[in-house]
Structure formats: C-alpha cells, structure tokens
Amino acid sequence: MTATTSESPKEPTGDKEAVRTLQRVTDDDLYRHSSQYRLWSFTPEQLNQRRIDINARAALRTDQNLKEFKEAHKELTDEELTALELKAVPVTVEEEYMLVNYYAKMIISFAGKMNLPTEVAATAASFLRRFYLVNSVMDIVPKEIFYTTLFFACKSENYFIGVESFAKKTKSTPESILKHEFKLLESLQFTLMNHHPYKALHGFFLDIQTVLQGKVDLKYMGQVYNNCKKTITDALLTDAVYFFTPPQITLAALLREDEALTSKYLELKFNIIKDAPNEDGNSDPIIDSQKRLNGRKLLEIIRNCKEIISRKNSTKQEELSRIAAKIHFSQNPQSVIERVKRQQQSSSATPDPEESQRKKQKT
Amino acid sequence: MDDDEKKDMCPICKTDRYLSPDMKFLVNPECYHKICESCVDRIFSLGPAQCPYKGCDKILRKNKFKTQVFDDVGVEKEVDIRKRVFNVFNKTLDDFDGDTDAYNKYLEDVEDIVYNLDHGIDVAKTEEKLRTYEDINKQLIMANMERSKQDLENFEQRQKFEKEMKLKKRILEKQIQEEDMANKEWAKREIVNQLSTSGDADEVIANVKKTVKLKKSSARRKLEELNKVLKNNPFMTVSNGLMKKKETVPFTPFNGDRDIHKRYTLTDSGYFDPFIKELEAKKEYIASGFRADYVYDRMLTEAFMGLGCVITEELQTPQLNSVN
Amino acid sequence: MMQTEYSKEKKVGEGTYAVVYVGTKYSTNRKVAIKEIKTSGFKDGLDMSAIREVKYLQEMNHVNVIELIDVFMAQNNLNLVLEFLPADLEMIIKDSSILFTNADIKSWLLMTLRGVHHCHRNFILHRDLKPNNLLLAPDGQLKLADFGLARNMGSPQEILTSNVVTRWYRAPELLFGAKHYTGAIDMWSVGVIFAELMLRIPYLPGKDDIDQIDVTFRALGTPTDRDWPEISTFSTYNKIQFYPPPSRDELRRRFAAATENALDLMCGMLTMNPHKRWDPTKCLTSEFFVELPEPTVPEELPKLNNK
Numbered sequence: 002m003t004a005t006t007s008e009s010p011k012e013p014t015g016d017k018e019a020v021r022t023l024q025r026v027t028d029d030d031l032y033r034h035s036s037q038y039r040l041w042s043f044t045p046e047q048l049n050q051r052r053i054d055i056n057a058r059a060a061l062r063t064d065q066n067l068k069e070f071k072e073a074h075k076e077l078t079d080e081e082l083t084a085l086e087l088k089a090v091p092v093t094v095e096e097e098y099m100l101v102n103y104y105a106k107m108i109i110s111f112a113g114k115m116n117l118p119t120e121v122a123a124t125a126a127s128f129l130r131r132f133y134l135v136n137s138v139m140d141i142v143p144k145e146i147f148y149t150t151l152f153f154a155c156k157s158e159n160y161f162i163g164v165e166s167f168a169k170k171t172k173s174t175p176e177s178i179l180k181h182e183f184k185l186l187e188s189l190q191f192t193l194m195n196h197h198p199y200k201a202l203h204g205f206f207l208d209i210q211t212v213l214q215g216k217v218d219l220k221y222m223g224q225v226y227n228n229c230k231k232t233i234t235d236a237l238l239t240d241a242v243y244f245f246t247p248p249q250i251t252l253a254a255l256l257r258e259d260e261a262l263t264s265k266y267l268e269l270k271f272n273i274i275k276d277a278p279n280e281d282g283n284s285d286p287i288i289d290s291q292k293r294l295n296g297r298k299l300l301e302i303i304r305n306c307k308e309i310i311s312r313k314n315s316t317k318q319e320e321l322s323r324i325a326a327k328i329h330f331s332q333n334p335q336s337v338i339e340r341v342k343r344q345q346q347s348s349s350a351t352p353d354p355e356e357s358q359r360k361k362q363k364t
Numbered sequence: 365m366d367d368d369e370k371k372d373m374c375p376i377c378k379t380d381r382y383l384s385p386d387m388k389f390l391v392n393p394e395c396y397h398k399i400c401e402s403c404v405d406r407i408f409s410l411g412p413a414q415c416p417y418k419g420c421d422k423i424l425r426k427n428k429f430k431t432q433v434f435d436d437v438g439v440e441k442e443v444d445i446r447k448r449v450f451n452v453f454n455k456t457l458d459d460f461d462g463d464t465d466a467y468n469k470y471l472e473d474v475e476d477i478v479y480n481l482d483h484g485i486d487v488a489k490t491e492e493k494l495r496t497y498e499d500i501n502k503q504l505i506m507a508n509m510e511r512s513k514q515d516l517e518n519f520e521q522r523q524k525f526e527k528e529m530k531l532k533k534r535i536l537e538k539q540i541q542e543e544d545m546a547n548k549e550w551a552k553r554e555i556v557n558q559l560s561t562s563g564d565a566d567e568v569i570a571n572v573k574k575t576v577k578l579k580k581s582s583a584r585r586k587l588e589e590l591n592k593v594l595k596n597n598p599f600m601t602v603s604n605g606l607m608k609k610k611e612t613v614p615f616t617p618f619n620g621d622r623d624i625h626k627r628y629t630l631t632d633s634g635y636f637d638p639f640i641k642e643l644e645a646k647k648e649y650i651a652s653g654f655r656a657d658y659v660y661d662r663m664l665t666e667a668f669m670g671l672g673c674v675i676t677e678e679l680q681t682p683q684l685n686s687v688n
Numbered sequence: 689m690m691q692t693e694y695s696k697e698k699k700v701g702e703g704t705y706a707v708v709y710v711g712t713k714y715s716t717n718r719k720v721a722i723k724e725i726k727t728s729g730f731k732d733g734l735d736m737s738a739i740r741e742v743k744y745l746q747e748m749n750h751v752n753v754i755e756l757i758d759v760f761m762a763q764n765n766l767n768l769v770l771e772f773l774p775a776d777l778e779m780i781i782k783d784s785s786i787l788f789t790n791a792d793i794k795s796w797l798l799m800t801l802r803g804v805h806h807c808h809r810n811f812i813l814h815r816d817l818k819p820n821n822l823l824l825a826p827d828g829q830l831k832l833a834d835f836g837l838a839r840n841m842g843s844p845q846e847i848l849t850s851n852v853v854t855r856w857y858r859a860p861e862l863l864f865g866a867k868h869y870t871g872a873i874d875m876w877s878v879g880v881i882f883a884e885l886m887l888r889i890p891y892l893p894g895k896d897d898i899d900q901i902d903v904t905f906r907a908l909g910t911p912t913d914r915d916w917p918e919i920s921t922f923s924t925y926n927k928i929q930f931y932p933p934p935s936r937d938e939l940r941r942r943f944a945a946a947t948e949n950a951l952d953l954m955c956g957m958l959t960m961n962p963h964k965r966w967d968p969t970k971c972l973t974s975e976f977f978v979e980l981p982e983p984t985v986p987e988e989l990p991k992l993n994n995k
Binding site: 518521522525532536589590592615617618619621622639640643647648649650652654655658659662665 | 841916922944965982
Binding site: 034036118120152156157159179192193 | 839
C-alpha cells in the first residue's frame, strides 16, 4: 500500500483540472503575428504562381484591348496590322520581374542621393516590390509610382518631408506624387511595417562577440559588420525577403562575408556537432518551440538563403528600354500605328533611342 | 504522596518544581507518560530508548516529546489523535459540492476512527484504514492543507488591513477636527480683518464662510474615500464566495504570455560597439534617459525574432490572400 | 465592394482628421466602430496619424490592445474598422455615481500594463496614454487605443519629437524637451493614471506647458543632477522652481487608501530619472499584484450606468 506514491486515477480527488490556457508567445510567434510574415511571406511556388496570375490577368486585358482597337479601326492596313502583332504584345513574367527589380534598385540609389536613412530606402524598395505582387507593370508603370513610393516610405518611417519640398527635390509635382498614394496603400493591403535585417545584423554583431569571446578580432568584426550592411541592401532586392526571415537573411549575409567565422559561431551557439555520425542530425538540440528546427537544419536554410542572395541579376540598359517600349506599345496601340505612319513618311527607320526620347516627353 | 505533590515532581529524578521553578514536563504521544525535560535529555539523547516508567515497554524517540498542554493526559491524547486524523481527513463541505448528508456521513466515519484510536479498539485495523486513505487521497489532502493555510493567511491579512484602515480613519478624523478648529480661528480673524477695511458685514461673513467650506474638503474627501473602501472591503469579497470559482487559476502577471526563454543573454561586461558607446556618453542622451542596454536588448531580440520560422514549411497550406 | 460588408449607423464622434461611426458587420452581426479618415484637404496626402494608426494596429494582437478588424477604401476615404468599445476609463473616473475599490483599480492597472508591455516588446511606443485612450469592452477588458502618435522605438541616433503625450501625462524628460527618450515615457503616463484612479481627480493638472513643469515638481519634488545625471543640461532646467520631494508620510496621507506596495509601484513609475523608472516587466512582477485584494475579474468591474 505504501508503495503507491502517485495519485490513484479513479479516485474523485476533487482537484478540478486546472484548465490553464497558457499561450506563451515566443519571439518567433511575435514574428508570426507580423504582417510581413502573414501577408508577405511565400513559398517559391506560391510566389511564382502569384506572378504568373498577375501577369496573365493584365495580359488578357491587354489582348482584349488590342482586339477592340482592331475592331474599332477597320481601316488599318496590312502593314499596320503586322506592326501591331509584332509590337503591341504583353510583357512576360520575366520581363515584369526584371523591370520591377531595376526600379527597386533605382529607388535605393535615389534615396541614397537624397541622404535618406537606410531603413527608409529599404522600406521604399520593399513597398515598390510588394506593389507589383498585386499589380502588373502593365497596370501602372513603375515610373509612375516611383516617387509616390519613396514619399510614402518617408512618411511611414517617421521621416516626414512635406510634399512641396519633396517634389522640388525630385523635380516632380505634388499632384503626380499624391495621385496614386491610395492605390499604393491599398495594394500594400494596408500593412506598412517592415522588419529589415539591419537591426538583426547589429544584434548578431553583439552576440558573436559573446559567443566567440576572445576568438575574434573586434576591429575585424566592425569591418564584417559594414560589409554585411551592403550585402543586406542587395539581398533586399532578391526574393529571399519572401522566403526567409530577417535573422536568416542576416546570417546568410554573414556567411557570405566570412564563412569560417559564421560557421564557428553557429556551431557554438546551437551546439551543432560537426561530422556527427548520423546524417540527419536528429540528435542535435532543438532550437525552436515548434520543434521544427535544429542547428543543422538552420544551417541548411541559411545556405539556401545565401545561394539566393548571391545570384547576380543585373539587367542591361538596352533590355530595359526594350521592355519599357513593349509596355508602351501594348498599352497604346495607336502609337504603333503612328509610328508606322511616320516611318512611311520619313522612309528612314527610326532607331530605338529616339523612340524612348519621344516617350519621355509624352509621359 | 498526594496528587498535588505528584503533579509538580518528576517521577524519574524526583526533582521538585518547588526547588527548580524552570522545570518543564514533556510527554510522548506513544504512552503519554510525563517526564521532565532534563530526564528526556539524559535518557533519549543517544537514541530511542524504552520509557523509564515501570511496566511501560514503549520505545520513545526524543524528537516526539512535546509540552503537555492539557492537565488531563486523556484529553491531551485525544487532541493529538484528532489533530493527526484531521490532518489526513481534511475534506470540507465544499469537497462534497454541498451534499450535506454525504458530508455528515464522512464526519461520522472520522469520529469513529478517532474514537477507536483513542480507546484502543481495533487499533491495527484503524491505523491501516488511515494509511490507506492517506495514500489514495494524497493530492486532495495536500490541496486542502494548502487551502486552509491560505484561509489563515487571508484572515491574518484581513485583520491587518482592517487595523490599518481603522488607524488611518482615526488619524483622519483627528486631522479633520484640528482643521475645523484652525478654520474657525482663521475665519474669526479674517472676518475681523476684512470688516476693518470693507463695510458690508453680511457679504464679508458669507465670503469667509465659503472659503472655509472649500478649505475643509481635502481631509474630508479622504475620509469619505476611506469609508467607501471599508464598505467595499476587498476582503469581504474573498469570504463571501464571489471569488471562489477562480481560485484554481493562479495569478500570473503576464497572463502566461511572456517569452522567458530568450535565445541570448545580455552580458553585463558590455560590448565592443563604438557607435553606441559614443551616443551613450553624450550629455543630451544621458539626460533623455537613453539606455545602451535597451538598445542592445532590442538588437539582440531582433537578431533572433523569427529565426525559428521555417517559412517554406509553415506556409505549405495555401494563403488566404491570393490574388483576387 | 468592401464597404457593403458594414453598415454605418450613427455618428459618435468627430475629430480633426476622422469621423467615427457605430456600425455592424453584416456577416457576423458584430458591432463595430468605423473610423472614417478624411482625406481631402490635406496637402501632404494621407495624414500621418492615420498612417501610424494603421501601421501599428496591423501588427498588434493582444487582448489589451484595440483590435483592427479591417481596413477599406470607400469614396476615396480610408476606413478603419475597429472593435466597438463603448466606454473609456475617463468616463468611469469622472462618473461620481460609480464606486470602485482597490481591487478594481488593480485590475485596470494590470490590463493597462499588459497592453503597454505588449507594445514595448514589439518595440512600439504609444506616446499618448491617458484615461480616455484606455477603452473598456463590454466584457470589462481594458484596451489601449488611439495609436495616432505611436512610433517604432527608433534607431539609436534618431531624433524623436518631445511634443507628444497629452500634457497632464507627460513625463519630465518630455517637459524638458528630450529627444532620445525611451519607453519610460509611457510608464510615466501609466503612473499618473494610477494616481488618478486612486484620487479620482487628475493628479498633475498643469494649465499650460510651463505650469505643467511646476505642478509636476511641486507634487513630486524637483530632481537634481544627483538623482538624474545631466538633467541640468536641459536649457529650461535652470529656470525652474526648486521643490523638495514629498516624504513617504506625505504620500501616505495623499493616497490614503493605497497600500505600501501600491505606493512603491506608483513611485516606481513616477521616478523622475527615466533611467531608473520601472519598466513594464518590473511593474507587472511587483508585490502589489500579488498582495490581496486580488484584481477584480474583468467581467465584474464597475460599468457605466445606462443612461
């Protein structure tokens, strides 16, 4: 009898099971609550599908417009029709992607020229890219939303600049800046908070000092920090921002900067046993509350991320002009006809540079 | 030797209380034989030993000896048995969900046990019963013990609270009295003063009275508040059952919602961070309440916030916000 | 399309940048408040308060912070759909027909602190805590509202404006024009609100910004360089009157119903030096919340009498 130390299960002991709904919220959960995670994080398949859908919708509309245009202009000559078939075609998903990325890059360098804080620049780029995860470049061309995005990013990041002086600085007009502000806000799904990896970088800069105490030269760490800041800015222009969280992107940037240092840090930090016999690393300590992750897997995630942020995607200027012209013609079939007519008149082929010149004056 | 004499003399060493007034008698619940403190020290210091009374074969341990509370050893014994039994059979009416009959039946059973033990009836069997019950109901017994401890604490706190309140009330009342006196004096003087410069006596008196009225309010207001608090005595709510239902959920300051397992520890020794160090030394930063440790803590939090979110796995289920 | 999901039934308030309506969400029959943000007539486009409110409420998810249910555009107006909260703490404090106990005060303070704790752990400063921004739900839950002045805790080198928080609840460093303040400014406001709950009149009611400095230090003593390093570097510091800090006994007399633990907590939040002022975690783990009486359960808190 004396051996029964635990409570007997059947006895009505009367201690009403204390139903405690302790929803302990970890810092990871806080991130899961953020709009960046809820609305702006995707798997590669989801992101890809999203881009395809947006492009298809706009392309369909473009084709329809074209058809209506042709029906409304029965007088078109064969030559003109051929020109339409050739020039007034919707842009592809890849072309959209190239164009948006180009403007995202531009907005960061432009913000730099205006001496805006790094985070404002990063937010502007993020806004612009998110805008085109809802709209197609065939709906609104990036040029038209460019200053709006930058102006709005300033406001959102508490770096207010009056619209008048902003217009003066950017050589645009208050009307054109404000014209699409609502459209932008709506496209952002009314979520404005951005978690950029810069603060995480600062955090790792501190934590590496603690973990690798005495094993790392602090002056050198400062150098790593500065280089990584640049890497992160570049990373913000890749799709890594949709597939990974800011700490993961930061670690990828660090890994790129100094593989040995970062690996050592991660090994010590998360007790990753190097060259452990079991390949899957199941015995490594779990490092998140949902038990999805151990150090080895984290390393794998970071390596994947590093791979993505290291991809070079420089698009040539001619390529961009070609895409811009393509959008212009597909959205304004009349301009194709005018072009054909002018060519017939001057009978000398108009080269592309002049083409874009004329477009600039128009918009 | 008559009874009175026996009462004040140790039957073992024959020391008399008359000669050693500090003498104390102890008994052991095994047999309840009275022995003086110095005898207990002498006989049982080296370990358990047989009771020195003639014919008593109980083995006694020193740590079980206690001061006798009741003159009558029989009463002393019963009280001890009750205490022991009730420590185990410590259910209250609440545990029967208000079923009075069942509760009464339970009390009767407990009385039987006490009676049997007290009168040496079926001792072995009864002891077994007691032990069995204790084993089975360990959890409940612990909980009830905790509860009665809490009740006692509440009672003590309540008494303390009420005492404090009454003291405060007395102080306030005295203060009001003093203020009233002072105000009266002041009013008298003020009326005389003002009458010497102004003519209309009625108006002067009315004005001064009004001022006095305004002056009075502060201590009085406090007294009113105090009375209100006493009336709504928070401890009453505890005792009148309003709060009973929720006692199973213990109070937690954050409602359980706090991450206490951070992935980092902030070092006290400081960091190499020339940028923050520079700000930290600036006078306008110091005066504003700028704290480098807050900054470090924030940066470190952001470094690990979301580190464990595996987006590609967690978002496998299609998102709600697909393009519409 | 979105606007048809909600009805706007009654106008309940109008501010400089918004009109508030009571309405219903058709699909769930849930009562909601719709804040319609005026958009015309602002030359700089969408108003900063509106941007802040949307930005921060989207990220919050806590019982003690008002819930932003939805946002939509209609007729070129921005509409925030918020949970409907019929009362605020100011109304309760001012209504002399309502009696409340120490247990009630403790409960409200507890919920306020939990809300502030949630903001701060998300690195958001509220910057306008006061009784009428603490709204009360029908089930008694208290919710932080009005994030029109909120902002992220900035990068360390950022300059913050000191022209925030409604005057009576403004921390001393703000009164001096500090530009690198911390979450401590919100804690000061909570301390003043706590005092107001106990006194049932505003604790530090300055008539204007200058008077606010005087009232604050008259009640709590003028800080010196010793207890607040570098305070004398504030340009206005040398112009102010010196008052000695109140003794514990004076505070006991002023807050007759407060226990020693209550006074400790209040003084912790009303510490002049922002470095030493208590943060939400320290407040929430203070003895005050452990000692009796237990905080009243929200459902049983005093409510406004129905008119």
